[in-house]
Each structure stands twice: as C-alpha cells, then as structure tokens.
Amino acid sequence: MALNDKTIFDKIWDAHIVHTIPSGPSILYIDRHYIHEVTSPQAFEGLKKRGVSVFRPGRTFAVADHNVPTRHRHLSLSDESGREQIEMLGENCQRHGIKLFSLDHPQNGIVHVTGPELGITLPGMTVVCGDSHTSTHGALGSIAFGIGTSEVEMVLASQALLQHKPRQMRINVEGELQEGVTAKDLMLHIISTVSTECAAGYFVEYTGPGISKLTMDSRMTVCNMSIEMGARGGLVAPDNVTFDYVKGKEYAPSGEDWDRALDRWEKLPTDAGAFFDRELSFDARKVEPMITYGTNPAMAVETGGMIPEIDRMEPALRAAHDKALRYMGFSPGEKVKGKKVDYVFLGSCTNGRIEDLRAFASLVKGRKKAEGVTVWIVPGSMQVRRQACDEGVAKILEDAGFEMRYPGCSACLAMNEDKIPRGKYAVATSNRNFEGRQGPGARTMLAGPLTAAAAAITGKITDPRELQQNQL
Amino acid sequence: MPIEKFTTLISTCVPLYAENVDTDQIIPARFLRSVSRLGFGEKLFYDWRYDRQGNHRKDFVMNDYRFKGEVLVAGKNFGCGSSREHAAWAIIDYGFRVVVSSSFADIFRNNALNNGLLTIELPERFLERLFNIIKSAPSTEVKVDLPRQLFEVLGGGLVEEFEIPPYKKKCLLKGYDDIDYLVSHSWLIEKWEKQNNKL
Numbered sequence: 001m002a003l004n005d006k007t008i009f010d011k012i013w014d015a016h017i018v019h020t021i022p023s024g025p026s027i028l029y030i031d032r033h034y035i036h037e038v039t040s041p042q043a044f045e046g047l048k049k050r051g052v053s054v055f056r057p058g059r060t061f062a063v064a065d066h067n068v069p070t071r072h073r074h075l076s077l078s079d080e081s082g083r084e085q086i087e088m089l090g091e092n093c094q095r096h097g098i099k100l101f102s103l104d105h106p107q108n109g110i111v112h113v114t115g116p117e118l119g120i121t122l123p124g125m126t127v128v129c130g131d132s133h134t135s136t137h138g139a140l141g142s143i144a145f146g147i148g149t150s151e152v153e154m155v156l157a158s159q160a161l162l163q164h165k166p167r168q169m170r171i172n173v174e175g176e177l178q179e180g181v182t183a184k185d186l187m188l189h190i191i192s193t194v195s196t197e198c199a200a201g202y203f204v205e206y207t208g209p210g211i212s213k214l215t216m217d218s219r220m221t222v223c224n225m226s227i228e229m230g231a232r233g234g235l236v237a238p239d240n241v242t243f244d245y246v247k248g249k250e251y252a253p254s255g256e257d258w259d260r261a262l263d264r265w266e267k268l269p270t271d272a273g274a275f276f277d278r279e280l281s282f283d284a285r286k287v288e289p290m291i292t293y294g295t296n297p298a299m300a301v302e303t304g305g306m307i308p309e310i311d312r313m314e315p316a317l318r319a320a321h322d323k324a325l326r327y328m329g330f331s332p333g334e335k336v337k338g339k340k341v342d343y344v345f346l347g348s349c350t351n352g353r354i355e356d357l358r359a360f361a362s363l364v365k366g367r368k369k370a371e372g373v374t375v376w377i378v379p380g381s382m383q384v385r386r387q388a389c390d391e392g393v394a395k396i397l398e399d400a401g402f403e404m405r406y407p408g409c410s411a412c413l414a415m416n417e418d419k420i421p422r423g424k425y426a427v428a429t430s431n432r433n434f435e436g437r438q439g440p441g442a443r444t445m446l447a448g449p450l451t452a453a454a455a456a457i458t459g460k461i462t463d464p465r466e467l468q469q470n471q472l
Numbered sequence: 473m474p475i476e477k478f479t480t481l482i483s484t485c486v487p488l489y490a491e492n493v494d495t496d497q498i499i500p501a502r503f504l505r506s507v508s509r510l511g512f513g514e515k516l517f518y519d520w521r522y523d524r525q526g527n528h529r530k531d532f533v534m535n536d537y538r539f540k541g542e543v544l545v546a547g548k549n550f551g552c553g554s555s556r557e558h559a560a561w562a563i564i565d566y567g568f569r570v571v572v573s574s575s576f577a578d579i580f581r582n583n584a585l586n587n588g589l590l591t592i593e594l595p596e597r598f599l600e601r602l603f604n605i606i607k608s609a610p611s612t613e614v615k616v617d618l619p620r621q622l623f624e625v626l627g628g629g630l631v632e633e634f635e636i637p638p639y640k641k642k643c644l645l646k647g648y649d650d651i652d653y654l655v656s657h658s659w660l661i662e663k664w665e666k667q668n669n670k671l
Contacts, residue, residue: 024639081505
C-alpha cells in the first residue's frame with residue numbers, strides 16, 4: 001500500500017474541500033444540485049425566512065417527478081396538495097433563476113434518469129439531491145449522495161455542505177453475469193448476502209469485470225441500489241463506456257473543453273495501492289434471477305428458491321421475518337416460483353431506462369400479457385419514452401397488450417395515483433419493498449426487468465430464462 | 473435560525489422493538505404533499521398506529537398508555553430508506569427529543585441532528601437490556617446528559633457513554649445551525665470558487 005495512492009473517492013473529495021473545521025466536518029463544494037417538488041419547498045421557505053437568496057442558481061436543476069401523473073398529463077393534477085407542490089417548484093425556480101424541467105418539458109423525467117441522460121452529471125463531480133437514490137449518478141464516476149431538506153437549503157444558500165468524510169468500501173465483482181441475469185439481480189444478490197445496513201457509514205466503489213462489462217444503464221442500477229445496503233453512495237470509475245455515454249450530451253463539454261475534461265477524467269480511477277476500510281468480493285457468474293419475498297430489499301431469494309425457514313434465526317431476525325411474512329401472506333419454506341402476481345410495475349430510477357424497457361420487450365415479444373395482471377410500464381423520462389417509440393420497443397409492448405405511460409416516480413413510492421391495492425401482489429422493478437411503500441397494504445416483490453416481464457406474461461413468479469429458452 | 477438547544481433530559485421511554493425501521497413507516501409517502509415542516513406528528517408511524525378505519529391499533533407501542541416520554545428507543549438501522557426529512561420533523565412534532573438505537577441510517581442521522589433531534593447510538597447489548605428494563609418497568613426514567621455524553625438508566629446504575637462529533641455537539645448545546653455557518657462563510661466559498669475555476 002502506497003501512502004500517496006488515492007481512491008477515486010479521495011481524489012474527487014479532496015478536490016472539493018473548501019475548508020475543514022478543526023476536529024470537525026469540512027465544507028464540501030457541490031458541483032451539481034438537483035431538486036424536486038417534494039423535498040424542496042421547505043428549503044425555499046427557509047431561505048425566505050433567513051432573507052438569503054440562492055447562491056449559485058446555475059448549479060441547481062429542478063425536475064417535477066415524485067407526485068406527477070403518468071397518464072392524462074394534459075389534465076391538471078387531481079390532488080390539490082400535489083398540485084401545490086408542483087406549482088411551488090415552478091414559482092421557486094422562476095424567482096431564483098433555476099433551470100426547471102417541468103411536467104410539459106420535452107426532457108422531463110425522473111431526476112436520476114434525466115440528469116445523466118442530459119450530461120448534467122459528469123465524471124469527477126460532487127452531486128447531491130434531496131432524494132436517497134441520488135447514488136445513481138455515481139455510475140458516471142462522481143460522488144453523488146442523497147440529502148435531507150435542511151441540506152437542500154444549505155446547498156441553495158452556499159453551494160456547499162458540511163460533511164465528515166465517510167469510510168470507504170470496495171465491492172469487487174468477478175466474472176460476468178449470465179444470459180438472463182441483470183444488474184438488478186446482482187444487487188439483490190449482494191444486498192441479500194450482506195444485509196440492508198452493512199454499508200452504513202461507507203461510500204462504495206464497485207470494481208471488477210462484473211462491473212466494467214456493464215453498460216451505463218446497468219451501472220446506474222448498481223449505484224442506485226447502494227443505498228439499500230445502507231451506503232452513503234456508490235460509484236464506478238469512469239472508463240471508455242462512460243466517456244462514450246457522456247460524449248455529445250446536451251450539457252457535456254465539447255471541442256477543446258471535451259479534450260481537457262477527458263484529460264482530467266482519465267486520472268480519476270483509484271490508484272493501485274489505495275486503501276479501503278473494507279473490501280468485499282462477489283462472483284457475477286453465480287448470480288441467478290432474484291426476487292424479494294419480504295419487506296426489505298435484503299429479504300431476497302433466487303426465483304427458483306424458497307422462502308427461508310425462520311426457526312433457527314436469531315430472535316430479532318426471526319421476529320422481523322415473521323412480521324414480514326405475515327404482511328406478505330407467505331409461509332416459511334414455500335417456493336416463490338409459481339406465486340400468483342396481480343400487478344407488474346416496470347419503471348423507477350432503478351430500472352426505468354431504455355435498456356430496461358428493451359429487456360422487458362425482448363421477453364414479451366410475440367407473447368401476450370397474462371389475463372388478470374395489471375401492468376404499468378413507466379419510462380424514466382420523456383427521452384426514454386421517445387426512444388422506445390423510435391426503436392419499436394413501444395410497438396412490441398403494445399402488440400403484447402401493454403400500455404406505455406408517461407415518466408415519473410409512479411408506483412415506486414405511490415405518491416401519485418399509481419397505488420397497488422391492499423393485499424395485492426406486485427412484481428416491481430423499483431428499489432424498496434417496505435410495508436405500504438406502493439400503497440397501504442400493498443405487497444411488493446422486487447425484481448429485475450426480465451423477471452418482471454416473465455411475471456407479466458405468465459401471471460406468476462417465473463424464471464425469465466425459461467421463457468428465453470422457449471423463444472429460441 | 474437557531475435550533476432548539478439541548479443539554480440534559482430526564483424522561484421515560486417509548487420502546488419500539490423493531491429493527492430496520494424505514495422512513496416509509498415513520499412517515500408514509502402519501503403524507504409528504506405538504507409544503508410546510510409542521511403538522512407531521514399526527515401522521516407519525518401512521519400505518520402502524522391506526523387501522524383501516526383510523527382507529528388506534530392496540531398492539532402498537534405508541535398506543536399503549538403505559539409508554540410515554542420524550543425518548544424513543546428502537547432497534548438497529550433506524551431511519552433507513554428514503555432521505556425524507558419529514559421523518560425527523562414527524563418525530564419531533566410528536567414530542568420526541570431523543571432517539572436511541574444501536575445504529576442509524578446516515579441520512580436520517582444528519583436530518584435529525586440538523587433539526588435538534590438527538591440520535592444516540594448505544595451498543596446492542598446495552599440496547600437489549602434497556603428494552604427489557606422498560607418492558608418490565610415502563611415508568612423507568614433515563615437521563616440524557618449531552619455535555620458529558622452519558623446515557624443513564626436512573627435507579628438501576630446502568631450507564632453508557634455515547635459518541636457525537638464535537639462540532640455537532642456544540643451545535644446542539646448552543647443551538648447553532650449549519651446553514652448560518654455556511655452562509656457566514658460564503659466569502660470563503662467564493663474565494664475557493666475563483667481559485668478552482670468554478671465560476
């Protein structure tokens with residue numbers, strides 16, 4: 001281990017420290033700040049009370065996404081309080097000169113889909129947003145993490161945060177994912193192995209061929225799910241996959257600026273002898289299609305697996321499993337495969353990108369939606385929606401009996417009208433299966449886009465590879 | 473804008489014997505449509521506190537008349553999930569001033585401290601004993617001593633030191649606020665921006 005060797009996290013962090021309070025936190029400069037309608041109104045109200053204006057309005061970007069409708073968008077929101085939040089976001093952005101991707105903007109979408117696809121998030125940046133899944137942006141090779149509303153106010157007021165440097169963890173993934181297995185399956189596999197709190201206090205760097213062979217969309221899924229194991233954030237060092245993705249994007253540098261940026265970005269990856277507080281290793285080849293059976297993302301098994309027996313668990317874990325299984329209406333020792341599914345949700349900042357829609361379409365092509373299953377396909381952004389139409393993905397979906405909606409967070413957190421009814425089972429490509437997350441009493445089973453497609457076609461939990469084989 | 477100062481507190485506890493309590497349980501997303509910081513207390517733990525008809529669930533600890541107080545005691549990884557600060561606002565609005573657990577999710581901890589809600593991390597074995605004591609004697613009082621960083625179960629001699637970053641401790645003791653600090657240092661941030669080509 002060489003003393004001067006640094007991780008990518010160290011390099012970005014150190015380059016953004018304005019000042020360190022003796023034996024205290026540091027002032028960390030923030031390059032990109034995203035805001036949305038739900039966690040920003042109280043921050044603007046705070047600024048007003050203090051008589052402070054937005055310090056660097058050009059570094060904040062606003063998107064309406066959390067409580068927006070995914071159908072009939074030309075009508076005004078039926079819910080008055082939701083409408084008030086969206087209107088207030090518009091007013092606050094206008095007053096302070098902040099760029100807004102409003103509901104009717106051609107680039108509207110979920111903040112964590114829109115930011116990267118426009119090149120607003122770039123390698124080497126510090127990125128924050130009042131949303132825990134800000135970790136998604138780490139896939140670009142940036143330090144990105146979720147913050148609370150008081151911290152949103154701090155960034156608006158000073159373009160900085162007071163932060164203690166977190167510990168660092170490296171998760172190395174050997175091998176490559178098998179056909180029919182996705183980045184989401186990899187993350188459910190990892191989280192179910194390490195628990196939902198294993199990475200608390202850590203920032204994670206993902207490395208190894210199991211990561212570098214992934215596309216940018218998949219890397220975003222990986223970094224997105226970091227928070228579900230408690231991590232402050234997760235990132236992947238930028239490489240040619242990253243540079244190819246970023247180049248030519250609306251907000252990305254071009255010409256000589258591009259060359260200069262590339263010079264800087266190529267120096268970002270972790271040095272060979274850099275120190276990590278903790279290192280974990282996984283084998284991508286061993287990952288199978290995964291699905292959750294309980295009420296946190298660590299309660300996951302292979303689609304061919306069984307809900308665990310709880311007799312031998314530690315008392316607290318047994319109590320948690322007992323409560324979760326009662327909520328889900330499942331019993332220990334049952335097979336998950338073949339379980340009836342009422343709803344399928346494809347979307348969210350975890351799996352709402354074009355690659356996810358393509359994966360879903362690849363499996364449903366030439367087939368028909370199962371009777372009795374309600375399916376919501378919610379693209380992550382207007383751009384993803386347009387791309388799905390242009391590429392013919394939308395046509396495949398339509399032919400198979402599915403409707404593609406308009407972008408938004410939708411049934412991931414059910415702030416809009418996309419709520420799973422009480423007691424119903426939903427296979428969801430989103431990130432959280434907490435009690436009531438998709439609506440009071442809703443029973444969520446998290447999975448990747450292929451497993452979601454298999455459920456949509458068969459009406460039950462199915463290993464997507466069985467359908468892929470039949471397709472050949 | 474100063475936060476409420478915190479020095480010492482003596483109170484009974486509300487024991488929430490559950491691990492991985494996520495912010496969707498603390499305050500369900502459907503209640504996040506407000507544009508104010510106030511009034512979330514009545515929605516705190518809504519789906520655990522109330523049944524479908526809006527009646528109190530008898531089996532939930534906050535509805536048990538024996539357990540009252542300004543200290544919430546909960547299992548490990550408290551506050552995981554969403555970054556919604558509404559979770560901290562709801563806990564404060566309900567009347568809690570301290571949350572005790574063996575571990576907290578990072579964003580929740582920051583949100584709590586930024587609002588003057590003290591989070592105290594105690595070893596798992598201590599927490600287990602604390603749960604047992606409160607369960608068998610709900611009127612047991614605890615003393616939270618921030619200056620000395622001590623958590624004490626009164627009458628039983630059980631006491632444990634807790635960690636808090638010195639800066640945050642000072643903020644809570646004096647009622648200081650990070651935003652005021654940052655705004656007062658905007659000159660330094662601007663100077664740094666110029667030196668680092670950020671303007």
